[in-house]
Amino acid sequence: xxxxxxxxxxxxxxxxxxxxxxxxxxxxxLDIGTVEPIQFIDLTDYINEYLxxxxxxxxxxxxxxxxxxAAIKINEAEELLLEDFKRMLRELCPSERGYxxxxxxxxxxxxxxxxxxxxxxxxxxxxxxxxETIPVIDGRLALGTWQRVFMVExxxxxxxxxxxxxxxxxxxxxxxxxxLHAVDGGNGRNRAAxxxxxxx
Amino acid sequence: xxxxxxxxxxxxxxxxxxxxxxxxxxxxxLDIGTVEPIQFIDLTDYINEYLxxxxxxxxxxxxxxxxxxAAIKINEAEELLLEDFKRMLRELCPSERGYxxxxxxxxxxxxxxxxxxxxxxxxxxxxxxxxETIPVIDGRLALGTWQRVFMVExxxxxxxxxxxxxxxxxxxxxxxxxxLHAVDGGNGRNRAAxxxxxxx
Amino acid sequence: xxxxxxxxxxxxxxxxxxxxxxxxxxxxxLDIGTVEPIQFIDLTDYINEYLxxxxxxxxxxxxxxxxxxAAIKINEAEELLLEDFKRMLRELCPSERGYxxxxxxxxxxxxxxxxxxxxxxxxxxxxxxxxETIPVIDGRLALGTWQRVFMVExxxxxxxxxxxxxxxxxxxxxxxxxxLHAVDGGNGRNRAAxxxxxxx
Numbered sequence: 001x002x003x004x005x006x007x008x009x010x011x012x013x014x015x016x017x018x019x020x021x022x023x024x025x026x027x028x029x030l031d032i033g034t035v036e037p038i039q040f041i042d043l044t045d046y047i048n049e050y051l052x053x054x055x056x057x058x059x060x061x062x063x064x065x066x067x068x069x070a071a072i073k074i075n076e077a078e079e080l081l082l083e084d085f086k087r088m089l090r091e092l093c094p095s096e097r098g099y100x101x102x103x104x105x106x107x108x109x110x111x112x113x114x115x116x117x118x119x120x121x122x123x124x125x126x127x128x129x130x131x132e133t134i135p136v137i138d139g140r141l142a143l144g145t146w147q148r149v150f151m152v153e154x155x156x157x158x159x160x161x162x163x164x165x166x167x168x169x170x171x172x173x174x175x176x177x178x179x180l181h182a183v184d185g186g187n188g189r190n191r192a193a194x195x196x197x198x199x200x
Numbered sequence: 201x202x203x204x205x206x207x208x209x210x211x212x213x214x215x216x217x218x219x220x221x222x223x224x225x226x227x228x229x230l231d232i233g234t235v236e237p238i239q240f241i242d243l244t245d246y247i248n249e250y251l252x253x254x255x256x257x258x259x260x261x262x263x264x265x266x267x268x269x270a271a272i273k274i275n276e277a278e279e280l281l282l283e284d285f286k287r288m289l290r291e292l293c294p295s296e297r298g299y300x301x302x303x304x305x306x307x308x309x310x311x312x313x314x315x316x317x318x319x320x321x322x323x324x325x326x327x328x329x330x331x332e333t334i335p336v337i338d339g340r341l342a343l344g345t346w347q348r349v350f351m352v353e354x355x356x357x358x359x360x361x362x363x364x365x366x367x368x369x370x371x372x373x374x375x376x377x378x379x380l381h382a383v384d385g386g387n388g389r390n391r392a393a394x395x396x397x398x399x400x
Numbered sequence: 401x402x403x404x405x406x407x408x409x410x411x412x413x414x415x416x417x418x419x420x421x422x423x424x425x426x427x428x429x430l431d432i433g434t435v436e437p438i439q440f441i442d443l444t445d446y447i448n449e450y451l452x453x454x455x456x457x458x459x460x461x462x463x464x465x466x467x468x469x470a471a472i473k474i475n476e477a478e479e480l481l482l483e484d485f486k487r488m489l490r491e492l493c494p495s496e497r498g499y500x501x502x503x504x505x506x507x508x509x510x511x512x513x514x515x516x517x518x519x520x521x522x523x524x525x526x527x528x529x530x531x532e533t534i535p536v537i538d539g540r541l542a543l544g545t546w547q548r549v550f551m552v553e554x555x556x557x558x559x560x561x562x563x564x565x566x567x568x569x570x571x572x573x574x575x576x577x578x579x580l581h582a583v584d585g586g587n588g589r590n591r592a593a594x595x596x597x598x599x600x
Contacts, residue, residue, distance in 0.1 A: 020424055020570055021423045025258065060462070060565070060567070065344075066347065067347070068275045075522060078507070080503065080507060084519050084522070088493070100284050101281035119284050122275060122284070127527055135462065142427075144465075144468070146512070147467070147530070163335060167260070169425055223423060264534070268546045299480075300481070303480065322476060326485055363535060
């Protein structure tokens with residue numbers, strides 16, 4: 001079938017890393033206090049600043065919501081558009097409708113101590129996403145001109161945690177160390193210094 | 201625009217790996233037999249047990265559905281809520297409506313031998329997800345309190361396959377081996393032993 | 401809760417890599433010219449050909465749209481079904497409805513030079529995805545029989561860019577090099593040759 005829906009024109013531009021890489025892992029929790037029932041919070045500047053401070057040049061970032069009523073989505077940070085988003089979510093998942101999840105008389109434990117009737121928030125979340133995976137190139141999220149990364153509060157106000165999982169790719173300094181060894185006849189001191197410099 | 205939608209308060213907590221890591225890859229297929237037309241199957245305990253058996257301490261898991269009418273989503277495993285999810289999906293994508301995909305007289309091959317009128321199942325899937333990517337920390341999926349990982353059957357009963365792609369991160373034992381070499385003057389036997397111990 | 405929704409039957413089949421791997425990273429931009437307002441463009445053959453040309457045997461591909469009105473989704477490439485998808489998107493997000501985002505008199509800069517009333521396109525995108533993450537096994541996307549990877553144009557015709565981020569996993573040739581060193585008594589020339597062969 002696929003031939004039927006191939007584009008009229010498509011071209012590739014490729015940039016390939018010159019050597020094998022190792023992964024340096026860092027996990028961060030972004031604590032966020034929300035103030036509205038539905039709120040789009042732009043995390044893009046936070047994440048790019050995090051990449052700058054941690055000197056991440058190349059890698060992959062996974063932005064992961066630790067909640068079932070707060071989502072992660074990429075779209076445009078235009079104020080009027082965010083109002084349109086909120087209206088669509090409210091219309092697709094109206095809070096005033098009757099839901100099984102909101103009937104506490106039928107709910108089995110465990111029930112969250114701060115539980116409130118929020119079936120509509122879970123339904124909105126089912127239509128959105130728990131995480132976004134974003135390439136990092138030249139020290140920044142490789143986003144298009146209008147793309148911004150949002151945490152979408154769907155049951156606010158609440159205290160939220162967003163995990164920023166960063167896989168930074170570093171050239172295998174061992175490869176260079178062993179090549180150096182082959183060239184310099186095995187001077188351990190040189191190689192160790194070379195190695196430490198790379199791990200800084 | 202982004203300043204306009206930044207949170208009133210946001211703070212970072214970071215934990216960074218001390219050294220470069222290598223990746224140990226494992227792919228598993230989870231064979232699942234479903235019994236209902238729409239069924240939420242909680243895979244969380246399976247995946248955590250898989251991580252325990254394979255001694256994965258740190259890494260990333262991608263849970264990937266190999267089907268176009270079975271999705272992967274993270275939400276809360278509350279029975280009444282799952283009924284609300286099913287109702288929303290049935291209302292957004294009613295099975296009794298007329299669909300082009302269900303008009304077999306117009307369908308071109310290939311057609312699945314067990315094909316049934318299931319356009320509504322494909323539509324539901326378009327609103328959900330094929331996969332979820334989840335960080336692994338301290339040997340478990342780094343999920344929030346109420347998060348569970350579901351395979352969502354949308355055209356059951358059927359036999360399904362979910363791929364569990366696990367990227368486990370291990371410190372680069374080679375780095376330590378070469379540093380040891382620099383210290384111990386290059387005793388190959390010691391270093392090889394050191395190396396094997398790490399790969400166990 | 402989870403026990404309540406576990407499947408009647410589930411079994412695991414696992415394939416694990418024998419040694420730690422390094423990552424070879426390659427990023428490609430796929431330039432695509434679209435011709436319809438809503439168009440499903442099947443990228444699967446392009447990506448598999450890309451994997452073949454770059455000799456990627458094992459890894460992970462992230463297909464990432466650099467746009468807020470063009471999405472990436474996996475589903476079936478059946479022509480009649482794609483028409484059903486388009487109808488659902490048009491009904492959930494009608495273009496003729498009034499939207500705040502389309503009221504240029506209230507919009508604050510920056511505004512795209514080629515901006516058109518496209519709030520409905522952004523709304524459709526919010527219900528779809530910016531990217532898909534797909535395992536690569538034996539040199540091909542590890543997709544199920546009916547799965548195809550689409551870029552979904554939601555505001556065409558336009559010029560689009562899709563990023564193909566490929567993380568290829570390669571065995572740590574350094575591990576073998578150091579083991580060889582332990583065996584052959586440290587012949588740098590042999591080991592360097594061994595090493596170069598692996599990096600080719």
